[in-house]
Amino acid sequence: MNEANQCLGESIAQTLERLGPVFLKLGQIVSHRSDLLPEDLLRPLRRIQDQVGPERFEISRATLERTFNRQTGELFSAFEAKPIAAGSIATVYRAKRCDGREVAVKIVRQDAARILTMDLRIGAWLAGFVANLKAFKALPIAECYSEIEALFVAQLNMHMEASNLEAMQEDNFIQRHVNIPSVHADLVGPDVLVMDFVDNAVSISADHIETTIYKQAAQSVLAVLYRMAFETGFVHCDMHPGNLLLDESCEVWLLDGGFFAHFSERDRLCFQDLFLGLAFGEPDRCCDSLVGSAITIPQSLDREALRSDVNRLIETHHSKRAGSFLVAAFVYDLFTLQKRHGLYARSSFVAAIWAFVTFEGIVRDRFPELDFQGEAKPFVVSRIIKSMRTR
Template sequence: MSAADRHPLRDLAWPVVRTAQIAVVLCGVAASMAGSLVRHAGRGRRERILRDAGAVVSAALWRLGPAFIKVGQMLSSRRDLFAAAFCEELESGLARGRAGGAEEGVEIGSVASVERHLVGGVDAAVKTIHPTAAERLRVDLGLITAMTGIAGALLRRSGPTLRHVVHEMCASVRRQTDLVAEAAALRRLEDLELVLPVVFPRVLDDASGPDVLTMTWLPGQAGGRRFADPRRTAKRLVLTLYEMLFVNGVVHCDLHPGNWWELPDGRLAIVDAGFTYELDDEMRTHFAEFFLGMSSGNAEVCATHALAAAAQPVSPEHEKAFRRDMEHLIGSITGLTAGSFSLTGFAARFFAVQRRHRAFSRAEFIFPLMALLAIEGQVKQLDPGINFQSLAGPVVLRSIVARARAGR
């Protein structure tokens, strides 16, 4: 919505209406939770109450719209801040969505639409943001930030971290309406095509700008998702994400089935770079060293880099206990076979250790884990025995050596 199209009364009315809508939904959440507490009153029912809370909150976020859904999806990965049972229900309840990759001429999402057109003789995908999307996101994300401020005041232990995390997440959601930023991300991701059998849409600069993003159209998989060699596909998807995390630095945080598929020649087509996150050199180093330590069974390295990525300093007592618990955690996964290792299970236990010792991670450290968790289920369906740890080693080492040579 341009400044010329905005009307003062409408600018005032929409936040008031949205606040009223949110208040109604929150009252429904409170009533549902009160009912759950009554039904499950008594000892030993805490997990059932947490799961009910996750289901109720998920349903409420769906009613409130895309901004709330996206923030909820990201918060579902923050098991360092919330109980695991609550996060599991939140993740399950918000993991809905239409799988894409089909040969269709129009894709309509909650924030933007993509239409297939012939542009200058090129088969192109033309992406435009819905006329009211940016304004609605601005209002909704502002309200989410305000609500988080209230919640943070009530949570003395994790309140400051929660506010910072939600601020980062809201900024990421808001960037989904920035087509110039998405075009820049696509250009950076093109570098992956030099080292991996993947393909990204090419930005057509002459037909793109702040209000429209025109890209080459990538053929989908008419008739459903098919993979000539599922194990090969799984490996390629994991290596692509590792290359993003440890080398390229631009991480696609939304690799659900609608945003990637396999082309007839075996390459992976990856689209929709609206929800990406760029890791700076410092955070990329911390995450790479942490992952290398995890793969090699070096708990001391894992603990050191996890603490370096903490949102706030940890007391000496908590640091000592944190390192001790990390020793147990890393020791428990060292030597596990590929089929026995669960990235989701490891992340849940790692977040529990963080929460126990108040070593809350900066949001920048969580986005890579969130991207990995987004693909783990899909990858294990393709290849149940895939070894996430061994695949990471060579990419991590290559990234560390490259940064050392560059003097970073």
């Protein structure tokens, strides 16, 4: 173990905590990218997935009682002062309702909105600075950041998170693959969300989980991601190990419905055709998608040159498994290609890219043979068949 890397990793984690929610999210994604940074440095970063310094219990209790205009003892028969998890937006406590049900109580930090506002301003400045660097000119950083801003702000609204969790519970496909904790609708406010407590569960990335069980869980989560991206357009963008648990029955639990994005029909078609063209090695389909999704089409567009570049893109990334297929690298190459041909697409599908990059970091080392493209084919083909039937 390299102690210097470990100390650096802890210093980075503490700095990200002080900087706020936007930077913590970036840290959560990077914490599982051992292809980018040494494992000894990354290990301390994984703490910030759900173990950020918590808010003082007295402040959380005041928020809870102010939200429902009742004393904590009236709402719960027992309430543990020590939090079970803490993030940059909220602190989570374990409690028991008066009818005996065990629950998790998520309470937004008192100064979360103020810190997030400052954080987003800093992030906007940094996005503008990075966008002007030569190495990143190809990326629509400013446009993507504006969308990410909206996702972060939505996390402050516990009513919206409750709605997101309930929507996942109503989806039979999602329920067959992962479990979603039930929301206690009578105890939901703008700053408080109460849901069922998931007992005796561990992070999906825990070292002691058997490889076979881990792979089955990973495939279930990936299926849910594809269901969201290709079929419902309702995408969970925060699938890091702090939000993915395995219980004693080896069933997967998906927590936290705050960081969600909604795809339009056009966004889904764009994402679908790009992925389908890559998965089946079809440059014409990818070309049509790029042209069709562009904000404007240059009069000087050379379609033969575009097809040639797309074909090279497919040759580089087609049919690779998780150990060698990098979603982030594919996206960068794609944006570079778009810039070269003046095809600037809408950046609303950045949320799905974020979700897949996060998930990719979890499985890359432990499940390198996972076939991202192959697993997507049934969803995309099914969607195409459905669209043909409605014509």
